[in-house]
Amino acid sequence: MGEDGIEAERLDxxxxxIVERHGGDPGRLLQILRxxxxxxxxxPAAALTVIARALGLPxxxxxxxAGFYSFLHLAPVGRYRVLFSDNITDRMLGSGExxxxxxxxxxxxxxxxxxxxxxxxxxxxCTGMCDQxxxxxxxxxxxxxxxxxxxxxxxxxxxxQVPLADWPGEYFRVDDNIRRRDVLLSSQWLAGEALRAAxxxxxxxxxxxxxxxxxxxxxxxxxxxxxxxxxxxxATGRGERPTRYVVCNADEGEPGTFKDRVLLxxxxxxxFDGMSVxxxxxxxxxGLVYLRAEYAYLLPSLLENLERRRQSGLxxxxxxxxxxxxxxxxxxxxxxxxxxxxxxxxxxSLEGKRGVPRIRxxxxxxxxxLGQPTVVNNVETLCKAALIAIEGGAWFAGLGTKQxxxxxxxxxxxxxxxxxxxxxxxxxSLAQVLRDxxxxxxxxxxxxxxxxxxxxxxxxSRRFAFEDVPTAGACMVFGAHRDMFExxxxxxxxxxxxSCGFCTxxxxxxxxxAGCMDKIANGHGSQYEINEIFQIHRLLHVASHxxxxxxxxxxxxxxxxxxxxxYERRLRxxxxxxxxxxxxxxxxxxxxxxxxxxxxxxxxRPLAGxx
Amino acid sequence: MKTILLxxxxxxxxxxxxxxxxxxxxxxxxxxLCHHPEFKPQGSCKLCTVKANGRYVSxxxxxxxxxxxxxxxxxxxxxxxxxxxxMLFVEGNHFCPSCEKSGNCMLQALAYELxxxxxxxxxxxxxxxxxxxHPEVLLDFNRCILCELCVRAxxxxxGKNVFALSGRGIRKHLIVxxxxxxxxxxxxxxxxxxxxVCPVGVILQKRKGxxxxxxxxxxxxxxxxMQVECAPSRTSGEQES
Ligand SMILES: Cc1cc2nc3c(=O)[nH]c(=O)nc-3n(C[C@H](O)[C@H](O)[C@H](O)COP(=O)(O)O)c2cc1C
Ligand code: SF4
Ligand code: SF4
Ligand code: FES
Numbered sequence: 001m002g003e004d005g006i007e008a009e010r011l012d013x014x015x016x017x018i019v020e021r022h023g024g025d026p027g028r029l030l031q032i033l034r035x036x037x038x039x040x041x042x043x044p045a046a047a048l049t050v051i052a053r054a055l056g057l058p059x060x061x062x063x064x065x066a067g068f069y070s071f072l073h074l075a076p077v078g079r080y081r082v083l084f085s086d087n088i089t090d091r092m093l094g095s096g097e098x099x100x101x102x103x104x105x106x107x108x109x110x111x112x113x114x115x116x117x118x119x120x121x122x123x124x125x126c127t128g129m130c131d132q133x134x135x136x137x138x139x140x141x142x143x144x145x146x147x148x149x150x151x152x153x154x155x156x157x158x159x160x161q162v163p164l165a166d167w168p169g170e171y172f173r174v175d176d177n178i179r180r181r182d183v184l185l186s187s188q189w190l191a192g193e194a195l196r197a198a199x200x201x202x203x204x205x206x207x208x209x210x211x212x213x214x215x216x217x218x219x220x221x222x223x224x225x226x227x228x229x230x231x232x233x234x235a236t237g238r239g240e241r242p243t244r245y246v247v248c249n250a251d252e253g254e255p256g257t258f259k260d261r262v263l264l265x266x267x268x269x270x271x272f273d274g275m276s277v278x279x280x281x282x283x284x285x286x287g288l289v290y291l292r293a294e295y296a297y298l299l300p301s302l303l304e305n306l307e308r309r310r311q312s313g314l315x316x317x318x319x320x321x322x323x324x325x326x327x328x329x330x331x332x333x334x335x336x337x338x339x340x341x342x343x344x345x346x347x348x349s350l351e352g353k354r355g356v357p358r359i360r361x362x363x364x365x366x367x368x369x370l371g372q373p374t375v376v377n378n379v380e381t382l383c384k385a386a387l388i389a390i391e392g393g394a395w396f397a398g399l400g401t402k403q404x405x406x407x408x409x410x411x412x413x414x415x416x417x418x419x420x421x422x423x424x425x426x427x428x429s430l431a432q433v434l435r436d437x438x439x440x441x442x443x444x445x446x447x448x449x450x451x452x453x454x455x456x457x458x459x460x461s462r463r464f465a466f467e468d469v470p471t472a473g474a475c476m477v478f479g480a481h482r483d484m485f486e487x488x489x490x491x492x493x494x495x496x497x498x499s500c501g502f503c504t505x506x507x508x509x510x511x512x513x514a515g516c517m518d519k520i521a522n523g524h525g526s527q528y529e530i531n532e533i534f535q536i537h538r539l540l541h542v543a544s545h546x547x548x549x550x551x552x553x554x555x556x557x558x559x560x561x562x563x564x565x566x567y568e569r570r571l572r573x574x575x576x577x578x579x580x581x582x583x584x585x586x587x588x589x590x591x592x593x594x595x596x597x598x599x600x601x602x603x604x605r606p607l608a609g610x611x
Numbered sequence: 612m613k614t615i616l617l618x619x620x621x622x623x624x625x626x627x628x629x630x631x632x633x634x635x636x637x638x639x640x641x642x643x644l645c646h647h648p649e650f651k652p653q654g655s656c657k658l659c660t661v662k663a664n665g666r667y668v669s670x671x672x673x674x675x676x677x678x679x680x681x682x683x684x685x686x687x688x689x690x691x692x693x694x695x696x697x698m699l700f701v702e703g704n705h706f707c708p709s710c711e712k713s714g715n716c717m718l719q720a721l722a723y724e725l726x727x728x729x730x731x732x733x734x735x736x737x738x739x740x741x742x743x744x745h746p747e748v749l750l751d752f753n754r755c756i757l758c759e760l761c762v763r764a765x766x767x768x769x770g771k772n773v774f775a776l777s778g779r780g781i782r783k784h785l786i787v788x789x790x791x792x793x794x795x796x797x798x799x800x801x802x803x804x805x806x807x808v809c810p811v812g813v814i815l816q817k818r819k820g821x822x823x824x825x826x827x828x829x830x831x832x833x834x835x836x837m838q839v840e841c842a843p844s845r846t847s848g849e850q851e852s
Contacts, residue, residue, distance in 0.1 A: 060786050538691075
């Protein structure tokens with residue numbers, strides 16, 4: 001008998017079946033581990049040995065991969081695994097209290113499996129449901145709009161051991177919450193329209209349209225898309241079977257971001273068209289979607305869609321009846337690792353490895369997936385490429401600003417009346433967005449997630465554009481009653497949890513910084529901790545291997561500059577006097593914006609919990 | 612001849628060489644821990660951080676470019692390196708006075724070299740049990756700095772894959788290739804290259820402790836910065852004559 005009560009023989013049979021279904025391909029290790037765990041609830045040591053042997057991989061390599069991802073378990077877990085989304089927006093909606101409530105009802109301690117092996121309750125990084133939180137995952141399935149009643153009911157369902165399939169469907173409902181449509185969200189093109197348009201133009205001409213459009217990546221870095229496509233097209237593949245790849249980054253792990261979720265839900269045809277257009281343009285015959293595990297519930301409908309496209313000649317050999325134009329798309333699931341959104345970590349993960357960012361150069365456009373030239377683009381970028389194929393580059397360049405053409409989807413959440421997706425032409429001011437979403441008393445907006453920037457009232461007149469406030473789309477709004485220190489502390493723990501651990505500064509630095517923040521929160525901090533945070537920030541910003549570590553201290557740096565009193569009132573040495581008067585420093589901004597209301601002042605803001 | 616300017620000194624390099632390789636060939640020391648001239652660059656410890664044309668980069672992975680101006684031995688960079696060393700010290704359990712590797716340890720030697728006087732940060736005190744299962748070799752994970760030299764040596768030279776990393780973030784840790792998790796159950800041998808490369812005191816030969824007395828060991832004799840090594844020379848842990 002194995003540890004799990006499964007006989008070795010049955011374990012072999014089960015796992016060999018899974019490995020076989022994946023063609024015995026070691027590159028599919030992560031997918032194989034996911035399926036093995038689905039069958040076994042966790043990955044016992046014996047299972048890793050069988051999988052390693054079947055794939056011809058060193059066992060330690062398999063264990064190394066299994067140990068990297070948050071959603072893969074090497075030790076027994078509950079039959080019901082409950083993970084509360086731990087983004088600050090979920091917390092603001094009361095997720096902390098709901099977690100305690102569920103633990104109490106189930107008589108369990110957070111983070112520990114119940115003695116009967118029935119259930120475990122813990123937290124996980126943002127699940128991308130900030131517009132309909134608080135949210136959680138049960139055995140990987142997303143549940144939204146939690147309330148005390150719902151939590152009590154969930155506790156009952158778990159205690160009665162009701163299978164997930166028999167839980168009320170309403171619990172699993174995920175709404176799109178589209179609040180403002182512009183060219184992308186109001187488009188109604190049929191599947192294949194964009195691909196046919198691109199084929200009619202021809203690859204070189206399509207590239208020319210991309211150039212004219214001046215489309216820049218929507219995943220965060222804002223790299224000009226046509227340069228990426230052109231480099232991959234000009235690059236030659238390696239080895240005996242040189243080829244090229246198009247990879248869609250659907251990892252959407254940045255807390256507060258959920259626009260790709262909506263595109264994957266309701267605009268999948270546009271996305272797949274965009275990928276096919278990219279494939280046709282750069283001369284790739286295969287596309288891969290890296291879908292974050294939190295969105296696994298979308299997989300069945302996405303696979304159905306791909307099958308439909310195959311049936312109607314939009315995927316496969318001879319696309320749209322053109323011999324010599326072949327393209328197909330495959331979907332890989334992640335397993336809980338924010339760093340896998342970084343494009344080279346994503347490629348590693350796609351190859352079935354630990355999601356550790358690669359050394360660059362070489363860049364993916366010359367050596368990407370399996371060493372072949374690869375274009376990695378965000379979901380939204382690819383959807384926009386599809387529109388450009390149909391409407392042309394000049395049309396796209398006519399929208400937005402000169403340096404930031406086209407529109408941008410914003411994921412708005414937090415203290416607003418209507419959280420959801422807002423599409424605007426680039427150049428829209430933050431103030432406009434806040435008016436439209438009903439953010440009455442905002443004191444701060446975290447733009448582009450924890451790795452982006454935190455803007456305070458005096459900066460609300462700034463505009464979303466690569467030349468002003470660049471953004472991957474997240475806008476988390478914090479009302480005047482929120483404690484910005486707790487916001488920053490939540491982000492510090494997020495980065496510590498998600499650091500891949502490859503490089504020293506980020507691996508150790510993010511933990512040190514989270515420790516400093518906890519110390520301050522517990523009332524044991526002093527000016528010393530604040531100096532430490534600044535020192536670690538200066539190191540991580542320049543010496544980290546990838547963007548995660550480089551940005552990890554940004555939210556602390558930003559809030560320390562804008563909301564220093566939120567830190568200082570917790571410091572132990574009460575005789576510390578702020579170096580300068582923040583309220584006075586805002587005077588110019590008040591004058592500029594013509595404001596003089598309470599929220600435009602720094603005085604006497606209540607402590608969190610006292611509001 | 613293509614050259615880079617390292618702290619103002621022109622150094623020739625061949626196409627494809629990294630900043631580290633160009634410096635090493637010229638006998639100039641750039642602090643490093645995960646780099647080893649015999650293995651594929653790794654770029655994880657970040658001790659070799661230099662400033663090339665104004666940007667902070669890893670000298671061990673960045674290819675040299677003609678005319679590149681590189682800052683190496685500066686107060687700013689050494690300050691950052693000292694902080695990195697302090698991070699490595701507090702992350703593990705390093706009690707130098709009782710360590711067999713003392714004097715032969717690159718981490719310790721760099722701490723002296725960069726005048727690191729205290730660990731500065733709060734200690735993490737991780738729980739990392741030692742593995743004494745193997746007849747010839749002891750693994751004391753307390754001192755592992757996750758440089759992956761043993762991983763690379765076992766994989767690329769020994770062809771064995773005895774070592775690998777598991778876990779993520781601050782929980783990342785070294786594992787061995789056995790279901791039991793014990794070194795004795797792998798095909799590891801003292802003759803392996805992987806047994807020779809650990810820059811700190813993790814992979815230790817049993818029953819051979821303190822063969823050379825402390826005070827006469829490699830970095831006791833001469834500071835690490837004076838011992839610039841080109842491939843293939845180093846067998847860490849042994850004092851070279
Ligand atoms: C830590 C980290 C996480 C990232 N996560 C994502 C992500 O979830 N989705 C995404 O599209 N890009 C993400 N990126 C950016 C990608 O590395 C890459 O720039 C992007 O996918 C390129 O696509 P684009 O040019 O279309 O924007 C991330 C970057 C870093 C450093
Ligand atoms: S910066 Fe952080 S996430 Fe990026 S490679 Fe280093 S440890 Fe990994
Ligand atoms: S055991 Fe030694 S060589 Fe291996 S990773 Fe740890 S410190 Fe490096
Ligand atoms: S020596 Fe360059 S990163 Fe370690």
